[in-house]
Amino acid sequence: MGPVMPPSKKPEVSGISVASASMSHLYQTGSLSRALQEAEELDLVLPVHLALPLAPLPGGAAKPEKGTATPGMEDEELTNLNWLHESKNLLNSFGDPVLRSVSPVGGEGGGTRNGDPDDTPPSPSMVGGDLPYDAQRNPNCKPPYSFSCLIFMAIEDAPSKRLPVKEIYNWILEHFPYFANAPTGWKNSVRHNLSLNKCFKKVDKDRSQSIGKGSLWCVDPEYRQNLIQALKKTPYHPHAQVFSTPPTSPQAYQSMSSPPIWPGSPFFRKNGGVLLQVPQGVIRNGARMMSQGLYPGIRPLPINPLESRTAAVRSVLSGGYRKHSISHPACDSPLVSSDPKEDHTYSTNQSDDGSDYTSDSSLRSNGPVARDVANDSDFDDEDDEDDKSKIQLEIKKEEPRDWPIDTIDSALSSQQHNKKRHHFLKAKQRMGVASDTLPLKKRRTEKPPESDDEEMKEAAGSLLHLAGVRACLNNITNRTAKGQKEQKEPTKN
DNA sequence: ACGCACGTAAACAAGA
DNA sequence: GTCTTGTTTACGTGCG
Numbered sequence: 001m002g003p004v005m006p007p008s009k010k011p012e013v014s015g016i017s018v019a020s021a022s023m024s025h026l027y028q029t030g031s032l033s034r035a036l037q038e039a040e041e042l043d044l045v046l047p048v049h050l051a052l053p054l055a056p057l058p059g060g061a062a063k064p065e066k067g068t069a070t071p072g073m074e075d076e077e078l079t080n081l082n083w084l085h086e087s088k089n090l091l092n093s094f095g096d097p098v099l100r101s102v103s104p105v106g107g108e109g110g111g112t113r114n115g116d117p118d119d120t121p122p123s124p125s126m127v128g129g130d131l132p133y134d135a136q137r138n139p140n141c142k143p144p145y146s147f148s149c150l151i152f153m154a155i156e157d158a159p160s161k162r163l164p165v166k167e168i169y170n171w172i173l174e175h176f177p178y179f180a181n182a183p184t185g186w187k188n189s190v191r192h193n194l195s196l197n198k199c200f201k202k203v204d205k206d207r208s209q210s211i212g213k214g215s216l217w218c219v220d221p222e223y224r225q226n227l228i229q230a231l232k233k234t235p236y237h238p239h240a241q242v243f244s245t246p247p248t249s250p251q252a253y254q255s256m257s258s259p260p261i262w263p264g265s266p267f268f269r270k271n272g273g274v275l276l277q278v279p280q281g282v283i284r285n286g287a288r289m290m291s292q293g294l295y296p297g298i299r300p301l302p303i304n305p306l307e308s309r310t311a312a313v314r315s316v317l318s319g320g321y322r323k324h325s326i327s328h329p330a331c332d333s334p335l336v337s338s339d340p341k342e343d344h345t346y347s348t349n350q351s352d353d354g355s356d357y358t359s360d361s362s363l364r365s366n367g368p369v370a371r372d373v374a375n376d377s378d379f380d381d382e383d384d385e386d387d388k389s390k391i392q393l394e395i396k397k398e399e400p401r402d403w404p405i406d407t408i409d410s411a412l413s414s415q416q417h418n419k420k421r422h423h424f425l426k427a428k429q430r431m432g433v434a435s436d437t438l439p440l441k442k443r444r445t446e447k448p449p450e451s452d453d454e455e456m457k458e459a460a461g462s463l464l465h466l467a468g469v470r471a472c473l474n475n476i477t478n479r480t481a482k483g484q485k486e487q488k489e490p491t492k493n
Numbered sequence: 494a495c496g497c498a499c500g501t502a503a504a505c506a507a508g509a
Numbered sequence: 510g511t512c513t514t515g516t517t518t519a520c521g522t523g524c525g
Contacts, residue, residue: 146499165514185501187513192501195516202515213509214514 143176145231147186147193150176151200152227155219162203162218165191199223 143150154171155163163171169187173179179186194200194217202215219227 148499183501188502189500191513191515192517193499195514213507213512 140178140181142178142182145176147189148197148199148227149231151190151193151197151217152219152231155200155217162216164214164216165194166214168194168217199227 145153150172151168153175154168155161157171158167168190172186172190199220200217201220203218
């Protein structure tokens with residue numbers, strides 16, 4: 001039984017475009033907190049992303065981001081670069097409407113599949129009884145996310161979109177206090193997932209800026225949609241019908257509603273238990289979304305604009321998260337070659353993956369994931385983003401191609417059951433997939449490297465979006481010349 | 494009953 | 510030697 005969301009009784013902020021533009025300005029000028037406090041005093045319901053910066057950490061103190069501020073960087077530069085960087089990242093990563101539709105409700109415990117369809121009621125076996133998962137209120141409740149999702153979120157939450165294992169641990173610990181007291185086996189599970197799950201890849205690290213032992217891990221762009229699907233399926237969302245609609249264009253992204261605040265989220269409580277939903281147009285007009293709001297129910301970290309800006313500058317100027325020597329988010333650096341070891345169940349052809357994953361295009365054919373990406377590209381080029389029925393149709397067309405993340409891995413991991421494997425292979429054959437194009441970890445021969453193109457498309461769309469954002473901002477801040485200059489700079493990256 | 498997705502434990506190797 | 514990281518195997522659980 002899903003929680004019944006009380007209708008909002010508070011007046012929404014009027015003047016959406018003004019609100020969104022003002023929000024951007026307020027955030028940049030550091031007066032967002034003041035504005036939010038004023039709004040709170042006025043008993044106004046604010047859009048999610050406006051309020052999230054006020055979401056407190058139980059401990060109270062702001063958690064500084066790793067690394068240090070770039071010396072000599074003017075705060076103004078930091079602000080603007082951060083704006084550009086974060087907008088791109090948030091649009092590309094968190095702005096994904098599927099991701100935004102996620103809310104953390106689902107089954108509990110190992111072996112529980114969080115596979116509630118979007119339009120079905122939540123599992124009765126919710127975490128913490130009938131209440132949705134709330135890391136703050138029920139810190140000892142096991143998060144409903146699978147480890148794959150946790151890792152995915154951790155990596156996506158990183159400015160550089162790549163993290164060492166230890167940072168993944170830390171992210172999980174910070175956002176899910178449950179693991180602080182959980183048996184240490186969960187770390188093993190994390191590593192197990194990283195190694196086994198094809199969605200995650202090791203990234204070559206700059207030896208001159210070594211982070212120590214271990215590698216960085218990133219989300220394989222090829223399988224990002226799979227992870228998004230997994231995240232999407234993890235919870236039930238009361239507004240799933242609203243938010244499960246994928247965009248057909250960057251404009252569609254922008255015009256989509258941002259997520260309502262999940263009842264477990266701090267802002268939900270802050271607003272008297274009113275389920276919030278950002279009015280359409282706020283996102284369109286360039287409102288920022290805070291990552292903490294994209295995984296509702298997860299223990300949020302307070303946002304320090306300066307630190308966040310600093311991280312952004314590290315990524316934008318120095319080509320990435322300095323500590324991790326990143327050149328570009330989302331895997332543009334060569335991935336670590338997997339040593340072509342002896343044949344294993346999961347890596348019968350590891351050398352395929354051993355090379356830079358952008359270089360094995362010739363080995364990739366039209367596997368299911370490849371078709372996914374290809375169709376996604378077509379999808380993004382759709383013009384008729386307002387035709388909702390068409391969108392829904394597209395959703396239905398997508399679903400048969402939705403490959404479970406670990407379908408093959410899992411099937412093959414039970415190798416002792418040859419029967420299983422046989423059935424799986426037969427199923428694959430029914431789906432028209434060649435047996436040698438399994439999306440196995442360390443074995444990617446399915447598709448050409450469209451990820452870079454995808455990245456470029458996303459970046460281009462984001463920059464187009466930013467153009468509107470900046471125009472909006474400029475109307476308010478009278479900083480037209482500077483704003484235009486700053487729009488151009490990220491295109492060099 | 495079975496397949497699937499997922500979690501957990503454990504063994505092992507390599508490197509810091 | 511110890512710890513961390515990474516890989517792999519095996520098995521258990523819950524659900525459809």
